[in-house]
Amino acid sequence: MAYALQQLINGISLGMIYGLIAVGYTMVYGIIGMINFAHGDVFMIGAFVALIAVLLLQLGGAMDGPAAILLVLLASMAVTALYGWTLERLAYRPLRGSFRLAPLISAIGMSIVLQNYVQISQGARVKPLEPLVRGGVEVMRDGPFVVQFSYVQMLIIGVTLAVLAVFTLLVTRTPLGRAMRACEQDLKMAALLGIDTNRTISLTFVIGASLAAVAGTMYLLRYGVIDFYIGFLAGVKAFTAAVLGGIGSLPGAVLGGLLIGLIETFWSAYFSVQYKDVAAFSILALTLIFLPTGLLGRQEVEKV
């Protein structure tokens, strides 16, 4: 019981990270119908920018307290957003109107470019960071087993919920959100209604990248080790989460992320840590076979 509760806490905080990345996949898919395979690497960039920000602040002796963490988060979001914008501008926009596979291939290329760029500029070695947020709250005790809800996990869950709340308001209540929804449902018609579709698509990439940056920062704080390759696995799992939740559905992406986080955590705890990735990818295969529209996805039935 206590053990399961601990796994639940771990699973949710991991799932939040996947969910944040999954939102970026699903947004881009919704608006231009492509899978941005470089999105996992954008998450990796976010983690690296956060690390650099932490090191700079430590150098200046200012890496202290929640304000410093907030500063790191904002710096990572801003710089990573710029990467997202550039990616779309350089690698995807010129291919719009080309055949469907073209941007997909370009995305795979950009994924390799980003990985190699970080590998060369930052070095291939694993980057460790000593924990910035220590300690936690003892939730319950069962004999020698203590259920811990660490402050980092609280931070992850709190920040993710806050970011997702702001994001939801943005999509449902602002002109930009309405433009995004219009573009998502009919790009051509949106343009006929005076919406600058290129700008809306750019901003979608910017928002997706900054959410991935939040995930990257949280990942860095929680695990304390990153390298240029973390984007691949996290990216594929977040993609799985997006597919499980129903690609194109924003709540689905968050739900899918939570489920993948929980499945992976419980699988590791009760069956085998070595096979945790197999569990996640089996879910992807099963979803694609039996539930291709995902949990909250919609059937593509439209009246003609």
Place this chain on the structure above:
Amino acid sequence: MSTSTPLLEVDRVTAGYGAVQALTEVSLHVMPGEIVTLIGANGAGKSTLLMTICGDPRPRSGRIRLAGQDITALPTHAIMRHGLAQAPEGRRIFPRMTVRENLLMGAEALTSGDPTPQLEQVFALFPRLKERLSQRGGTLSGGEQQMLAIGRALMSKPRLLLLDEPSLGLAPLVVKQIFGAIRRLNAETGLTVLLVEQNANLALRLAHRGYVLVTGRIAMEGSGRALLARPEIRDAYLGGGVAA
């Protein structure tokens, strides 16, 4: 502005998609307050012309002017800011937005200020839409979707309304309702309309003037009545004078 300046002027426009050239040296104009119709068979290039006016696709040669201002090189969203609105082919209703949200999207990027007066105007024209306000666009009938497409176009208070086959696939009674609404709009508010139709009989009766498009070229033009009386038109588009 003098009344002799056409509201829309298409000047020797050639356009198409990819390797297909759909329009060849097409010229036409629409004066303020007119209803002008463009008739032609399936695939003659009628819809392509309406889309080309809106900048998608861009003309390969020729110019397009709105109230004397050259809009040829502008992107679609910028062209639409010049007082143009289109109810396009296939209606293109946002399927997962309600009727109300669909209508408001029409005003969203193109107007500032309270959209209530336009909403009232649309409801007066199509009372059916008012009953369906909170229903999703994708669940409407074909006729209701067409009303919504026209209503959404009117939300931006356009000077020129482009209509692409509003009668397509609709029951005669609904078609009558929609054409009645277009006539009313033109008579009461002076709205200028460029109407693309396959139903030549209906369109030419409604329009002041008409053009006939044959495989991407303007083949004939004249007043609605004059064109209706032409034997070639009767043979080609009106089933030899027998009501279709």
